[in-house]
Amino acid sequence: MAVTPKPPGRFHHGDLRRALLDALAEALREDPPEALSLRDLARRAGVAHSAAAPHFGDKRGLLTAFATEGYQRLATAQRAAMAAAARDPAAQLAASGQGYLGFARENPGHFRLMMRADLVDGTNPALCAAQAAAWQPLAEAIAAGTPHLDAAERHARMVLAWSGVHGFAALAAEQAGPVLAGEAGLEAAEAALVEGLVGACLRP
Amino acid sequence: MAVTPKPPGRFHHGDLRRALLDALAEALREDPPEALSLRDLARRAGVAHSAAAPHFGDKRGLLTAFATEGYQRLATAQRAAMAAAARDPAAQLAASGQGYLGFARENPGHFRLMMRADLVDGTNPALCAAQAAAWQPLAEAIAAGTPHLDAAERHARMVLAWSGVHGFAALAAEQAGPVLAGEAGLEAAEAALVEGLVGACLRP
DNA sequence: GCCGCGAACTGACCATTGTCAAGTTCCGGC
DNA sequence: GCCGGAACTTGACAATGGTCAGTTCGCGGC
Known part of the structure; x- marks a missing residue:
């Protein structure tokens, strides 16, 4: 369940889909669901906030x-x-x-x-x-x-x-x-x- | 339950507290609670977007x-x-x-x-x-x-x-x-x- | 081995939101 | 009458989610 951040220097993450879901799980242990922000999840995964779109749409x-x-x-x-x-x-x-x-x-x-x-x-x-x-x-x-x-x-x-x-x-x-x-x-x-x-x- | 907008020309609304609550009830009949925006409610009451603060804090x-x-x-x-x-x-x-x-x-x-x-x-x-x-x-x-x-x-x-x-x-x-x-x-x-x-x- | 194609990702831009600070208008008590 | 304070406005700020044109990369075809 640990978030695997993007290897520095690499462009592609490898499994961003999984990483974002893990980041979500982690964030949810700290804050209530309404406080979730796409940008924060992307930050946790070491990725730009618009990188989630290809995987999840929005x-x-x-x-x-x-x-x-x-x-x-x-x-x-x-x-x-x-x-x-x-x-x-x-x-x-x-x-x-x-x-x-x-x-x-x-x-x-x-x-x-x-x-x-x-x-x-x-x-x-x-x-x-x-x-x-x-x-x-x-x-x-x-x-x-x-x-x-x-x-x-x-x-x-x-x-x-x-x-x-x-x-x-x-x-x-x-x-x-x-x-x-x-x-x-x-x-x-x-x-x-x-x-x-x-x-x-x-x-x- | 009808929203009473501010009389034009007047500075004070008269009963903004009630008007905002009515606007909230009206908005809630059109949209779900999470879509509520303070600015929209103020608009409905004919009042600036930060006028609610004196009455309700936030x-x-x-x-x-x-x-x-x-x-x-x-x-x-x-x-x-x-x-x-x-x-x-x-x-x-x-x-x-x-x-x-x-x-x-x-x-x-x-x-x-x-x-x-x-x-x-x-x-x-x-x-x-x-x-x-x-x-x-x-x-x-x-x-x-x-x-x-x-x-x-x-x-x-x-x-x-x-x-x-x-x-x-x-x-x-x-x-x-x-x-x-x-x-x-x-x-x-x-x-x-x-x-x-x-x-x-x-x-x- | 190389090349190009498409997916993954970036960074900037936009509209919208809630809150705050500073200024203006008005009511009520003196 | 006037003056303190409450009600309200205006403008600014940071943050968010969505979009879009570009850049970078992995991978299959040659």
Whole structure:
């Protein structure tokens, strides 16, 4: 994840695309997504500010590519949590939620960027595919736990699960962390939330 | 809500504070929150580009004041929905959620602005007070429906309700409206979500 | 080996933005 | 009446993202 600056003297960078994405990751660990500046990222990569255009088109293109990687990591986080959990539907669904919340908690900048319709091009095909893939683990866990329900009702359960997890993550990342935490701490609140959601989603 | 431009010839506007807030509301109906420009708002109010400073300090100050009004309207929307609903706890809690979702659906720009930690000063006392007041109706509805629970468990239910409603509103406003809606439409999805949340929050 | 073609990259230019400093106009209290 | 201070204007500044004509380079064809 370390930014590889352009070798001095060289004209071509070699892998500027990767370097800019790494610079973005680095900058995002220091500042919130809205403070990102194309010029600063180019500086970090040791390159002129207009060098990103051939690779990403414009700033939005770069951020969109980064957000796409974020959705892939979000899916990975869920799958990893599910693999480590017991195989029964309730545990799997809980693990999926914990994976989602864990990613958001550990990568607040990345998560916030992904949810910003102004910074990211929501119509980008690669992004949409990654989004859909990130929604998959949750859908599978719900489907496995509710074999008796029809499609519409199952969709409603998915919306419930996704809204609950996403709302908590968004509130925690954006503003209201302390209020959510109560006196028991953020992770305890997370656990209670997941428990409540699993119960609501898998009820007969 | 119409912007009152400065009377031509006059030096003082009279109520520039109000005029700027109205201009902000107007601009927010045309463009997303991130496209707001202080200079454009001043133009709408018929005033120089730096005239906002004496009233609001800087751009954040103006947006924070507007967000504060948003939280007041959010609380009002919930109270209105609750007043129109049946008096039993489940109906009251559902009404609170519907009020929250209705406000977000009808004022997407305002809602998105309120949730943006970069545009709004989250430490502003007036804003914090309005936020707390907006969280009140939900808290009361939960408390009325769960008299048998202790404080910690009740807090967990509140977090569940708030996260669920907020997550849906945020996803719908920011990006994923169509996915949430399914084939039944957004309002149907809203209704199903609220029903699920009420059940989960008021379970014994 | 060399040559040319196209991609990668540079540097300058532009419009726009938020903030600041200094000046002007006006209201209200004395 | 006048005078202090608040409201407002004007002009300047630094920073940003986008564009565009050029320069430099890697690489495949000869």
